[in-house]
Amino acid sequence: MLISYKFKNFCSFCNEAEFDLLAPGNKVKNRYPDNYIETEAGYDVLKTAVVIGENAGGKTNFINSISFLKSLFENNKSKHSYRALININNLPSACPAQCDTKQEFNIHMIGGSGAIYHYDLQIDEFSIVQEKLTYRCTKSGQEKLIVSAKRNEMKREEGKGSIAVSFGLDTENCDKEVKRIIEQASFAKGDIGLFVSKLAILGDVHALEFVDWVNNKLIVESKNYNYYLYKNIQNEEDDLRIIKDSRFLEILRMVDYSICGVEIDDEKPFRKSKIIRKMKSGEDFARELNMDSGGVGEFFAWAVQLFRVVYEDKIIFADEMDRVINPVLAERMVAFINGKKHKGQFIFSTHNVLHLDLKNYMKEQIYFVTKNKEDLNSELYSLADFPEIRYETTKIYEFYMKGILGGTAFE
Template sequence: MVVRFIVENLFSFGERREFNLLPSPRYSRLSHHKYSLNSFDFLKLSVFYGANGSGKSNLIKSIAYLKDIVLEEEIPPRFQQHKFKFHNELKEVEVLLGIEFISEGTPFIYALKFNEGIILHEELYISGLGVKDDVLIFERETNQDRHISTKFSEDFEKDTESKILQKVIEKNLSKPDRPLLKLLSTLDSPFLEDLGKAYRWFERTIQIITPLSKPAALAQRIDTNDNFREYANETMCTFHTGIKNLKTEKKSLVEFFGQDNIGELDELIKELDDSSKKMIGLPTRMGEEILLVKEGSEVFVKRLRLEHQGLNNKTAFFYINEESDGTVRLLDYIPAFQDIVNKEKVYIVDEIERSIHPLLIKELIRKFSSDSNTKGQLIFSTHESNLLDQEIFRQDEIWFVEKDKNGSTDLYPLSEFKEHHTKNIRKGYLNGRYGGIPFLSNLQDLNWNKYAIAE
């Protein structure tokens, strides 16, 4: 689970800012929204509101970038152009990303500080969650000469073999532009066992959904997982989009490509054989996922089809690219909601309401909010004011995002305003009581007629 996230000098974040899922001690409503670890509480749900350009997506992108750095083991070159641009000495500005999270029952703090493509500082601690002292797992520093030094736990550095391993890490394995977390998680050392838990959290637990994201291998899951297929069918039917059934179309290579084109697929077949899951996606122009899957010695092409019922109960099947944007977006959420209800997964969604009717997205969030048996976390940004409902959210779960006079994004929760639980917070938000809305005062003064072009 996510406990808190810190960002500084990236995108629209100039000053250090923190987002967290810590419950306010004075707020007791919706107590089932609190998860606990060793008497430490954290929240299952959070939403960001803010005007266009305020920084909502930048917060989510910052978290996604930290995940990418850990998994890809590099600082992408594009980072340099995404640093906060309103500092006088841009080259001297260091970017900070930090996250506190819980993985497999262990709380961690992981942070990176970097500049000009070089990791200046990296650290991983077992978090004391504000009650006990944090426990060092490792730290690394890169100096001006790009020399890397490391520091490990006291037990690690007392062990003779581990001291030898530390020298190998510093001289042979570490690089100034590469984080150490993934590398260290692969080493066989009794003093580094917790590193695997931390790395697996980035790899498996936290998932980012952008407006352009698509769930991977949906057709394969529908085809091979009976439980998931039944869940997906029941959920889509509940949305009343006209869909009665989800089905995977499964064809042989000859059926799909034709006998004359089989010889041209050698590179794809080789890529398929080399893939760990024996499954790859085929390039398409319409955004539809078409899978090449190897089952035993045979290769199949799989596509998702959706059965609709029409006049006189006649049924017809449609491909994804024949469906509305809203229906496709709902399909995108099918795996996410199954995960956050049944597993300790974290889903962070940018523009959760995109292409979906306001009443439908509200009921979907309401269902997750009211379910006392959920196991995961849902964090999302939105412009949909109908979701501002204190029957759905605690005040400490609602955050507002806006830019200050220096062009830097600020974050703050509704709980700072100490509103009564019966207050109509939607009306207060639209009236500008909490900030995080666009300034419209000059729009009526815009004389757009004078820009007409004579034909």
């Protein structure tokens, strides 16, 4: 489960942005018993969160920052930042040495074993600058170091395009043999993968758990086009497994309660599968998914991810999930996730201001993204940052539309 995520110097975000999924420690959370998960580690973690803001404000950049961090764990090749993903205000020159190209990413999460992990990564256009992973057994427990790597120096090899980098390493809680092998990577030429990934390959238990969480539990869906068409093209075998599960129908019926079954087409499940409905007369009729409404097709695709949250404890980040889903259905989706006992989380960006509702959300579950008109930098902040907004207030939508809460376009 994700506790918090911070990042800095990514696309339109210049200063550090913090996204927190901790339930408030006061009596407010007692009004929303289904909205959070009580963990054995001592944290109360929110199940859902919504990010609202204007077009081009930075919502997608926030989601993409998670996607980029996740991509760094995919292989053991060289890890560095890319100029196109660095805040433009930090790039006064074409020369990397004259720019602030260092990006920072920080994740605080709870693994399946209950261990609490804290991961910090800093990279620039050359290589890793600093990387650190620690863990604790409980919220109040002592933090223990797994790996700490800090870049000491870089040397460009004469006549070659590669750079030799040396690191100061600390792996005090690792197995002796693992420490011996990983220390050989303290000086490297060319490709320099993440040190935590190397530890996982070598079998370190904690590194394995953290890397597995990033690779398999954390899912980021940031698509700038129809999600149904994307899933239709993608056609993953794991999706087929889910839509064949009997529990999938329970989720699908939220879009239309006349649906009573699905005939799955193994070759083209998101196109040729048949949606079976029961008419008032009691008769059934079936229609292929590609012949059904666009909304049904879109929800069919997103229902797969809702399944992963509720039944597989996945953490899903979704960009504009409800762009073609009506507000009532969007609320049903959130209510469904909150109403089930699980350890998954669903975070989504949206333009739907009807989510500005303190009857369904705590203030800590509503985030805004807004862009500063002076320097065009984005900011991310929670409704909880506005103490003047009280739960009895019914004018949150009005405050937002007037620009009082930010997140609206400026002239």
